[in-house]
Amino acid sequence: MNISFTFKNFDPSDHLKKYANKRFGKLGKYVSHSDVAELQVTLMVEKFRQKAEVILKADNMNMTALESSEDMYSSIDMVLDKLEAQLRKSREKMKSRSKKAKANKTVQMDYLTFHDRESGDWTPTIVGRDSYEPKPMSIDEAAMQLDTKENDFLVFLNSDTEGINVIYKRKNGDFGLIDPGH
The missing domain is CATH 3.30.505.50 (Sigma 54 modulation/S30EA ribosomal protein, C-terminal domain)
Known part of the structure; x- marks a missing residue:
């Protein structure tokens, strides 16, 4: 999975870059190896709000998530939780469709x-x-x-x-x- 970062209105510390890369790297377990997945992460500061926006594009899915808080680390964690929830829901939906298709084999x-x-x-x-x-x-x-x-x-x-x-x-x-x- 290819992960690209964009930082708007601030210069990130090395620690923040490593933290974000490590956290978003965990999303690879939800994307099958046959998919060519692209994860675009945009971290931005607007006045007192620290925003994290994520766009995941793969062969069989296209998902987005946006979260904001007063701390960039919290925003990263929240947007990651939101995207993981979407991915789990999508995976369960695919499994149930697969089970239904297999169950209907007569x-x-x-x-x-x-x-x-x-x-x-x-x-x-x-x-x-x-x-x-x-x-x-x-x-x-x-x-x-x-x-x-x-x-x-x-x-x-x-x-x-x-x-x-x-x-x-x-x-x-x-x-x-x-x-x-x-």
């Missing part, structure tokens, strides 16, 4: 039959449809469950990768795994 299976036309072509016809939500489980659990059933395959939600997988019985008695995510 699988539909069509039952086909093939009819012989007079021309000799085999054409599939849908004769039934099944829809269900796959249960989260490990590959080992899915293999054990498939072994106890008479079905030739099992569609499940892989608890390790959180993707839809299919485990099936092979003709030699072993199991095969279809993982579309890899």
Whole structure:
């Protein structure tokens, strides 16, 4: 994360620069490594007010925060708290959206039959449809469950990768795994 500082109407001490750089550097934990993040910090003095304004721009977010007090260190701390709260809220919102998207994964299976036309072509016809939500489980659990059933395959939600997988019985008695995510 690139951090740039702008100081208006005062000359900052070295201690203030180090303090601000250390405090705002902690925001990197909220920004994913794939994002190119830019943090613009403006510290300014207007009469008796010490203001801190922060603008965070990344691939998937754009946030601003502004705080003022009679002490620049306090202004830095307050604006940092405000921005961290925004980032935590954004992270939780993304997690809940992700969970909802994963929870809404339903699988539909069509039952086909093939009819012989007079021309000799085999054409599939849908004769039934099944829809269900796959249960989260490990590959080992899915293999054990498939072994106890008479079905030739099992569609499940892989608890390790959180993707839809299919485990099936092979003709030699072993199991095969279809993982579309890899």
